[in-house]
Amino acid sequence: MNVLTTIAQLREVVKTAKYNRQSIGLVPTMGYLHEGHLTLAAHARSENELVIMSIFVNPTQFGPNEDFESYPRDLPRDTELAKSAGVDYIFAPSVEEMYPHDGGITIRAGRQAHILCGATRPGHFDGVLQVVAKLFNLVQPDRAYFGQKDAQQVAIIQTMVRDYNFPVTIRVVPVIREEDGLAKSSRNIYLSAEERSQAPAIQQGLQLAKRELLESGSVESAISLAKKIIHDNTDGHVDYLMILSYPDLQEVDDQTDQIVVAAAVHIGETRLIDNLIFSLKGEIIHV
Amino acid sequence: MNVLTTIAQLREVVKTAKYNRQSIGLVPTMGYLHEGHLTLAAHARSENELVIMSIFVNPTQFGPNEDFESYPRDLPRDTELAKSAGVDYIFAPSVEEMYPHDGGITIRAGRQAHILCGATRPGHFDGVLQVVAKLFNLVQPDRAYFGQKDAQQVAIIQTMVRDYNFPVTIRVVPVIREEDGLAKSSRNIYLSAEERSQAPAIQQGLQLAKRELLESGSVESAISLAKKIIHDNTDGHVDYLMILSYPDLQEVDDQTDQIVVAAAVHIGETRLIDNLIFSLKGEIIHV
Numbered sequence: 001m002n003v004l005t006t007i008a009q010l011r012e013v014v015k016t017a018k019y020n021r022q023s024i025g026l027v028p029t030m031g032y033l034h035e036g037h038l039t040l041a042a043h044a045r046s047e048n049e050l051v052i053m054s055i056f057v058n059p060t061q062f063g064p065n066e067d068f069e070s071y072p073r074d075l076p077r078d079t080e081l082a083k084s085a086g087v088d089y090i091f092a093p094s095v096e097e098m099y100p101h102d103g104g105i106t107i108r109a110g111r112q113a114h115i116l117c118g119a120t121r122p123g124h125f126d127g128v129l130q131v132v133a134k135l136f137n138l139v140q141p142d143r144a145y146f147g148q149k150d151a152q153q154v155a156i157i158q159t160m161v162r163d164y165n166f167p168v169t170i171r172v173v174p175v176i177r178e179e180d181g182l183a184k185s186s187r188n189i190y191l192s193a194e195e196r197s198q199a200p201a202i203q204q205g206l207q208l209a210k211r212e213l214l215e216s217g218s219v220e221s222a223i224s225l226a227k228k229i230i231h232d233n234t235d236g237h238v239d240y241l242m243i244l245s246y247p248d249l250q251e252v253d254d255q256t257d258q259i260v261v262a263a264a265v266h267i268g269e270t271r272l273i274d275n276l277i278f279s280l281k282g283e284i285i286h287v
Numbered sequence: 288m289n290v291l292t293t294i295a296q297l298r299e300v301v302k303t304a305k306y307n308r309q310s311i312g313l314v315p316t317m318g319y320l321h322e323g324h325l326t327l328a329a330h331a332r333s334e335n336e337l338v339i340m341s342i343f344v345n346p347t348q349f350g351p352n353e354d355f356e357s358y359p360r361d362l363p364r365d366t367e368l369a370k371s372a373g374v375d376y377i378f379a380p381s382v383e384e385m386y387p388h389d390g391g392i393t394i395r396a397g398r399q400a401h402i403l404c405g406a407t408r409p410g411h412f413d414g415v416l417q418v419v420a421k422l423f424n425l426v427q428p429d430r431a432y433f434g435q436k437d438a439q440q441v442a443i444i445q446t447m448v449r450d451y452n453f454p455v456t457i458r459v460v461p462v463i464r465e466e467d468g469l470a471k472s473s474r475n476i477y478l479s480a481e482e483r484s485q486a487p488a489i490q491q492g493l494q495l496a497k498r499e500l501l502e503s504g505s506v507e508s509a510i511s512l513a514k515k516i517i518h519d520n521t522d523g524h525v526d527y528l529m530i531l532s533y534p535d536l537q538e539v540d541d542q543t544d545q546i547v548v549a550a551a552v553h554i555g556e557t558r559l560i561d562n563l564i565f566s567l568k569g570e571i572i573h574v
Contacts, residue, residue, distance in 0.1 A: 007452070021306065103446035103535060104398045105416065110391020129392065130451075137452040159390035164417075165294070165424040248390060 003079060003090045007098075010091050010138055013052070018140065022049040026141035026168075027087070028132060031055040032072040034186055038085045040145040040173050045086035047171075052139050053082050055092040060099070061127030091139070098134065107133060109156050112249040116152045116240055116262055117273070125156050132157055136166050143169045149176075149183060151260050151275040155247035162247075175274065177203070183274045190270045199272060201233035202265050206276045209243065209261045214280070219243045219252050222261070230265060239264035239271065246277055257281050290366060290377045294425060297378050300339070301427055309336040313428035313455075314374070315419060318342040319359040321473055325372045327432040327460050332373035334458070339426050340369050342379045347386070348414030378426070385421065394420060396443050399536040403439045403527060403549055404560070412443050419444055423453050430456045436463075436470060438547050438562040442534035449534075462561065464490070470561045477557045486559060488520035489552050493563045496530065496548045501567070506530045506539050509548070517552060526551035526558065533564055544568050 004010045017024055025048030027040045037053075044051045055078055062068035075092055082090055109118070109125035118125055136144065146154045158170050176184045181203040182196075191199060205226035212222040227241055245252055246260040262275035291297045304311055312335030314327045324340075331338045342365055349355035362379060369377055396405070396412035405412055423431065433441045445457050463471045468490035469483075478486060492513035499509040514528055532539055533547040549562035 011454075018305075019308065101446075101450055103450045104396070105443070105447050105450055106395050106397065108393050108395060110393065112391060134452045137454055140454060156392070159388075160392050163388055163390045163392055165421045167298075167424055167427060 002088070003075070003092055005092055005094065005097065007093065007138060010052075010089075010093075013050075013089055014138070014140055017050045023142040024048060024139060025051045026135065026139045026144040027051065027053040028135050028144065028146070029053060029055055030057045030071065031078050031092075032074055032186075033078045033081045035184055036147050036149060036176055038081060039176055040147060041082060041085035041087050043171060043173050044143065044145050047143060048141075050089075051087050052089045052091055052141070053087045054135055054139070055082075055090055056098060056131065058098075058127060058131040059095055060130050061124050063121060063123065066121075098131070106130070107160070112152070112156050112159060112247075115244075115249060116242060117264065118152065119240075125153070128153055129156065129160055133160065133164075133166075136161075136168055141168050143171050145171045145173060148172050148174050148275065148277060149185070149273070151246075151262055151277060152249065155249055155260070158247045172277075181207075183272070185272065187270050187272065190268075192268060195235075195268045195270065198234035198236065199267055201230050202236075202263055202272060202274050204233070205229040205241070206261050206263060206274060209241075210259075210276050210278060213243060213259065213261075226261070226263070230263075234265070234267055236265045236267040239266060241265075289375070290362070290379055292379055292381070293384055294380065297339075297376075297380075297425055300337075300376055301425070304337045305427065310429045311335055311426060312338045313422065313426045313431040314338065314340040315422050315431065315433070316340060316342055317344045317358065318365050318379075319361055319473075320365045320368045322471060323434050323436065323463055325368060326463055327434060328369060328372035328374050330458060330460050331430065331432050334430060335428075337376075338374050339376045339378055339428070340374045341422055341426070342369075342377055343385060343418065345385075345414060345418040346382055347417050348411050350408060350410065353408075378422075385418070393417070394447070399439070399443050399446060399534075402531075402536060403529060404551065405439065406527075412440065415440055416443065416447055420447065420451075420453075423448075423455055428455050430458050432458050432460060435459050435461050435562065435564060436472070436560070438533075438549055438564060439536065442536055442547070445534045459564075468494075470559070472559065474557055474559065477555075479555060482522075482555045482557065485521035485523065486554055488517050489523075489550055489559060489561050491520070492516040492528070493548050493550060493561060496528075497546075497563050497565060500530060500546065500548070513548070513550070517550070521552070521554055523552045523554040526553060528552075 025044030027044050029037050057071050059068050107129045113125040154172050180200040182200045208229055209222040209226035212225050241263040243261050245256040246258040258279055260277045264273045312331030314331050316324050344358050346355050394416045400412040441459050467487040469487045496509040496513035499512050528550040530548050532543040533545040545566055547562055547564045551560045
């Protein structure tokens with residue numbers, strides 16, 4: 001496994017791949033890899049001649065009171081896991097390598113970033129766009145792989161790619177689930193046995209909202225049914241449960257085709273997120 | 288001459304060039320070509336296998352009270368001129384083609400945009416960065432050509448390329464001058480004979496400032512000498528005359544190497560700009 005730590009090394013790998021007309025798949029991560037990341041890598045492996053995984057805990061997407069310093073890091077373990085998933089190169093730069101200058105130019109997410117998870121994390125998605133734009137320019141991938149689990153992040157990145165014409169195809173990999181439908185997450189281990197037995201109600205609520213929306217067309221009715229399922233079957237507290245257009249993340253109207261139903265629910269001390277993305281006109285968007 | 292008006296057409300040309308491993312030079316313009324643009328095109332022609340000139344009057348860099356609607360346009364004439372300068376393709380999209388969506392994501396220039404010409408044009412350089420980022424992503428050029436005449440624009444674009452790792456080399460083409468040193472500009476025709484005879488004092492002032500700075504190291508002394516030359520030899524009004532670090536456009540300090548001396552001077556009704564860029568450590572930056 002080749003671990004690249006400098007931009008100059010990465011540029012050389014990319015230049016050679018481009019010269020050899022190899023397709024490049026990029027899997028951007030913050031490391032501490034879990035099954036979700038490895039699924040992204042497997043998709044990248046199946047569609048590209050060269051697979052590059054970035055491992056970089058990006059300081060600019062953490063707020064001042066967030067856990068940048070304590071965010072878990074384990075590059076030796078990540079390297080082994082990435083290798084087993086077929087990754088060709090890891091790009092693991094230092095913060096100084098990625099941000100040697102600050103010329104004061106910023107990329108700012110717009111109204112998409114003011115709701116859902118963005119409501120409580122001001123500036124978070126600006127930092128995500130900054131590092132993703134840099135990675136796209138450095139790796140120049142044909143395809144970049146993101147998990148649908150972070151639907152808002154994916155929506156905002158897709159909007160940047162669309163509106164700024166980045167020459168990359170965004171591949172959204174579906175949420176990986178436990179057998180009972182609970183979205184896989186590193187945080188699931190924090191749940192007690194009782195909480196764990198309640199948690200699938202989130203996904204059941206989202207599914208019910210989807211069915212209700214497709215049948216009745218009523219956003220309000222879909223939301224209240226989903227919330228009722230979650231309230232009736234868990235001791236949790238719903239942080240948000242929204243039905244929005246995708247990827248614009250605006251209120252659904254007559255023109256809306258693509259939909260995201262997204263929820264964040266506190267069950268005990270653990271905050272879980274999940275979502276469904278689908279088309280009102282019947283086509284499934286991400287498979 | 289091939290005039291491309293859609294992004295799909297442009298993507299096809301770029302894809303073919305990349306497949307054939309041809310180098311691409313981009314000359315971004317707002318059209319109504321003059322000698323400066325053609326000099327950029329000639330430089331691009333001499334260094335690249337494929338030369339693409341964009342002609343797009345970008346609405347997002349005009350303020351609400353500026354002349355977007357009345358900005359001069361003449362695509363047939365531009366096409367002939369570009370052809371004679373060796374341009375292979377013109378990319379001349381409509382506003383709708385370039386901005387079909389507004390997802391609300393913005394790129395914002397920072398402190399570099401708050402001084403010099405930016406002080407009176409809020410948002411102007413944000414619009415410049417937006418369209419330049421889009422053009423870089425669309426054309427994927429090996430080299431992009433800008434005139435040093437617009438030194439602040441070039442500095443801000445170079446900062447974006449540096450801080451966001453755009454895979455492009457920015458080539459800065461020196462100011463083209465009349466025999467007496469006056470920077471060539473479409474606006475010079477507005478000068479009366481008397482004003483025209485005074486105008487070279489701007490360049491003389493900048494040269495004196497450069498000499499004084501290199502000899503004495505005093506920014507204050509260099510600025511006041513330059514202003515005195517301009518005041519003594521013209522009836523003009525100095526809008527600004529500044530000595531800054533380049534490309535950061537901050538106050539000069541002990542660490543500064545690259546310098547820009549920039550002036551905007553009203554002579555009669557005509558506002559003229561000019562600048563010199565040089566190194567304090569002796570190397571010339573742009574040739």
